[in-house]
Amino acid sequence: MTGTKCNIKLCSKQKMGHESETTNEEYVGSFIDRGSKRYLSYNRVMPEGQKVDCLISFEHNKLTLTQKGDIQSKLEFAPGARTRNAYNTPMGMMTIVVHTKRLVIEQKDTEINLLIDYDLEAGGEPINTVIEIKATLK
Numbered sequence: 001m002t003g004t005k006c007n008i009k010l011c012s013k014q015k016m017g018h019e020s021e022t023t024n025e026e027y028v029g030s031f032i033d034r035g036s037k038r039y040l041s042y043n044r045v046m047p048e049g050q051k052v053d054c055l056i057s058f059e060h061n062k063l064t065l066t067q068k069g070d071i072q073s074k075l076e077f078a079p080g081a082r083t084r085n086a087y088n089t090p091m092g093m094m095t096i097v098v099h100t101k102r103l104v105i106e107q108k109d110t111e112i113n114l115l116i117d118y119d120l121e122a123g124g125e126p127i128n129t130v131i132e133i134k135a136t137l138k
Contacts (some may be wrong), residue, residue: 099126
């Protein structure tokens with residue numbers, strides 16, 4: 001997928017019970033605007049060396065995160081929605097339930113800001129997650 005080159009910054013904050021974790025990642029990727037639907041794509045390398053192609057597709061009030069490679073997943077987010085999603089890793093497949101509490105999509109001339117606030121349910125206590133994504137077009 002080609003398009004406009006961009007810098008992508010992701011900040012993920014997860015909280016489960018009294019424990020919390022914040023991760024920050026930066027990538028060089030591309031942005032494509034297809035009218036009502038827009039896309040950010042980038043490649044990431046996991047700590048164990050696995051390569052994963054990532055695609056964020058978004059439109060008014062809906063966002064999808066897709067990963068392909070050693071990890072395969074498709075997570076769908078829409079405010080107030082509860083979605084069941086497949087998450088396939090080298091250790092096996094899991095079903096993940098996502099309850100989207102808030103989704104913010106803002107686009108200015110050379111900047112895209114996305115915020116996803118959701119609960120992730122994968123068996124135990126829900127994990128509250130907030131992901132902030134900032135893409136700066138070059």
